Each structure stands twice: as structure tokens, then as C-alpha cells.
Amino acid sequence: MTQRFEFALSARDGRARTGLIKTPRGDIRTPAFMPVGTAATVKAMMPENVRATGADILLGNTYHLMLRPTAERIDALGGLHTFMNWDRPILTDSGGFQVMSLSGLRKMSEEGVTFKSHIDGSKHELTPERSMEIQRLLGSDIVMCFDECTPFPATEAESLRSMQMSMRWANRSRAAFGDRPGYALFGIQQGSVFKDQRAESAEKLREIGFEGYAVGGLAVGEGQELMFDVLDYAPEMLPDDRPRYLMGVGKPDDIVGAVQRGIDMFDCVLPSRSGRTGQVFTRRGVLNIKNARHQNDPRPLDTECRCPACQHYSRAYLHHVFRSQEIISSMLLTWHNLQYYQDLMSGLRAAIAAGDLATFVADFHATRALGDV
Numbered sequence: 001m002t003q004r005f006e007f008a009l010s011a012r013d014g015r016a017r018t019g020l021i022k023t024p025r026g027d028i029r030t031p032a033f034m035p036v037g038t039a040a041t042v043k044a045m046m047p048e049n050v051r052a053t054g055a056d057i058l059l060g061n062t063y064h065l066m067l068r069p070t071a072e073r074i075d076a077l078g079g080l081h082t083f084m085n086w087d088r089p090i091l092t093d094s095g096g097f098q099v100m101s102l103s104g105l106r107k108m109s110e111e112g113v114t115f116k117s118h119i120d121g122s123k124h125e126l127t128p129e130r131s132m133e134i135q136r137l138l139g140s141d142i143v144m145c146f147d148e149c150t151p152f153p154a155t156e157a158e159s160l161r162s163m164q165m166s167m168r169w170a171n172r173s174r175a176a177f178g179d180r181p182g183y184a185l186f187g188i189q190q191g192s193v194f195k196d197q198r199a200e201s202a203e204k205l206r207e208i209g210f211e212g213y214a215v216g217g218l219a220v221g222e223g224q225e226l227m228f229d230v231l232d233y234a235p236e237m238l239p240d241d242r243p244r245y246l247m248g249v250g251k252p253d254d255i256v257g258a259v260q261r262g263i264d265m266f267d268c269v270l271p272s273r274s275g276r277t278g279q280v281f282t283r284r285g286v287l288n289i290k291n292a293r294h295q296n297d298p299r300p301l302d303t304e305c306r307c308p309a310c311q312h313y314s315r316a317y318l319h320h321v322f323r324s325q326e327i328i329s330s331m332l333l334t335w336h337n338l339q340y341y342q343d344l345m346s347g348l349r350a351a352i353a354a355g356d357l358a359t360f361v362a363d364f365h366a367t368r369a370l371g372d373v
């Protein structure tokens with residue numbers, strides 16, 4: 001077991017890469033999908049079952065945990081890993097994104113952001129320094145810089161101002177993070193859809209130096225085509241020998257396209273959130289179990305899936321428990337969707353290692369085109 005944070009690439013196929021991030025709390029196979037455990041739980045899942053889907057790392061959020069139960073309380077109780085009974089790596093986002101999307105009465109300045117809690121209206125402040133302190137108290141293995149996720153659309157001037165502030169905040173995040181062997185601080189590239197700004201941001205992050213780099217400011221409503229246009233150049237502006245994390249992405253075909261463009265790490269609420277709303281991912285595409293067409297269907301969701309839902313239950317049963325709003329519905333559909341995402345990632349890793357990613361991608365799209373989900 002290493003006491004350091006290390007990343008080693010083992011194979012490439014075009015711009016795609018597969019490798020291993022080694023941390024004191026365990027290894028992360030890349031390309032990796034990180035289930036989102038926002039408030040110290042991947043909703044409807046026991047941690048051992050999250051692990052059973054194949055997840056090597058999960059994600060927590062500074063914004064939610066600082067409000068409730070507070071980082072100080074989690075620290076006093078032994079840190080987030082002990083608190084939520086997950087002893088493998090945890091990545092925590094830095095809070096800026098959620099402040100802008102969830103909180104009320106925000107005031108942004110060079111110092112940081114003051115805001116009112118969406119839970120009880122209490123006043124709070126997030127700065128690069130405070131975000132680093134919170135993530136240290138939580139004990140997360142991969143810490144994200146405090147940034148501003150530039151809204152979309154933004155004018156070139158708005159985007160430049162926002163990116164340059166995030167780069168100053170990245171500097172302050174690095175300084176406040178301190179010297180913590182075995183823990184990693186990731187910088188976050190901004191610059192919206194402007195190539196020159198993406199380059200300026202990458203250059204600034206390189207100068208500061210981080211253990212990993214995220215492509216931020218995407219999956220904010222720009223659409224897949226524009227996102228891929230940016231990914232055609234943005235990841236490769238970042239250091240080649242460090243993990244590249246595309247924040248908040250995404251749908252299965254988003255992930256496949258982003259892996260082809262050099263991304264190593266992903267997080268998205270989609271598989272877990274949709275599990276609770278009846279949306280199911282299968283190799284043939286997406287279905288909604290709520291639809292009456294499933295009520296007599298004895299087949300599993302996906303014949304190739306090894307999850308408990310597909311091994312032991314029919315679509316008819318899953319339709320019934322969803323309609324009846326039974327708790328087991330969220331449990332089984334969330335497990336299935338997370339299993340589907342992890343199976344997709346392991347398929348991508350194997351294809352890159354074998355040098356036949358093109359075949360994998362062609363098959364991925366062809367199977368979804370068959371219909372009859």
C-alpha cells in the first residue's frame with residue numbers, strides 16, 4: 001500500500017488512456033466513474049453495495065456537508081470515511097458549484113462567496129482557504145480547488161473575468177492546502193467555450209502545479225456537441241501524466257465520447273438520481289420502468305447485467321414496486337444503474353488496453369440503435 005498519491009498510465013488508444021491512480025486508501029482504475037455521495041451517502045445504497053458495483057472511489061460535497069452535519073462534527077467523529085463507512089478513496093467537490101446552484105442570497109467577491117443555507121437560511125462563507133479547511137476536516141483523499149463554475153452562456157469578457165478569478169483562487173487553494181503527502185489537490189480549468197481562455201487557464205494551473213486537473217465549466221447546458229468541441233482541445237492542454245477529471249459528466253454516450261478525447265475520471269448524479277425516478281440504463285438504451293408496457297414483462301432489465309435487480313427480478317416486478325413507491329424500487333434501480341455505469345467503465349478500460357476502443361465504441365452505439373429496450 002502506497003503512502004503517496006501516484007498515477008501511472010498502462011495503455012493508450014488514440015487520445016484515450018487507461019491506468020491506475022494509487023492512493024493510501026486504495027487504487028482507482030481509470031477511466032473511472034465516481035458515484036455521487038453528496039450528503040455522506042450514495043442515496044438508496046449501502047457502501048458495501050456501492051463497492052460491489054465496482055466503484056473504486058466516490059464523491060462527497062463540501063457545500064452540503066458544511067451545512068449539515070458540519071465538517072467540524074464529521075472530523076470530531078473520525079472523518080468522512082469512518083462516518084459513512086467507506087474506507088476507499090473519496091473525492092470532494094469544493095462547494096462553489098453548489099453555492100451558485102442551491103443557496104440563496106449570495107454575495108460574490110474576490111475574497112469568496114457569502115450565502116444563505118438552502119436548509120435553514122443561516123449565513124455562511126466559502127473562500128479558497130475555508131474550502132481547503134473543510135475538505136481537510138472531512139479527510140477526503142482528492143480535494144478540489146475552490147473555483148467559480150462559469151455559467152453558460154457567458155460573453156468572452158464575462159468568461160475571462162470568471163476564469164481569471166478562479167485561477168487566483170486556485171493559487172490560494174494551493175497555498176492553503178499545505179504539504180499533505182498521500183492527499184491530492186486538483187486544479188480546475190475554466191474558460192467556457194473559448195479556446196484561448198482554456199489555454200490561459202491550463203497554463204496558469206500548470207505554473208501552480210497540481211496532482212490532477214479537472215475540466216470544469218462544462219455540462220452546464222452547452223449541449224453535447226459544444227462540449228465535445230471543447231474536449232477536442234481542452235484536455236490535452238493539461239499535463240499528460242496527471243489524471244484528467246471531467247466534472248459532472250454524464251450520460252453514457254457523453255462518457256464514451258469524453259474517454260475518446262482523453263478524459264480519465266467522471267462523476268454524475270444521473271445514474272443514482274434516475275434510479276429514483278424510474279429511468280433505467282441498459283445496453284440497448286434507456287427505458288422508464290413507470291411505463292405500463294412493463295407491467296406483464298417477465299424479462300430482466302438487461303440480460304447481460306449481473307446486478308441483483310437483473311438476477312432476481314422481472315421488469316413487471318420493478319414496474320409494480322416503482323408504481324407502489326416501495327423503497328426497494330430506489331434500491332434496485334439505483335444499484336442497476338450504477339452497475340451499468342461501472343460495467344461501461346470496465347468495458348472502456350479493457351478496450352483501451354486491448355487497443356480496440358473503436359470496435360467497442362461502434363458496438364456501444366450499434367447496440368443502442370437496436371431499440372426494443
Ligand SMILES: CNc1nc2c(CC[C@H]3O[C@@H](OC)[C@H](O)[C@@H]3O)c3nc(N)[nH]c(=O)c3cc2[nH]1
Binds near residue numbers: 038
Ligand atoms: C452537472 N454538471 C456539472 N457539475 C459540475 C460541478 C459540480 C459537480 C458536483 O455537483 C454535483 O452534481 C450537480 C455532484 O455532487 C458533483 O460532485 C463543478 N464543480 C466545480 N467545482 N467546478 C466546475 O466547473 C463544475 C462543473 C460542473 N458541471
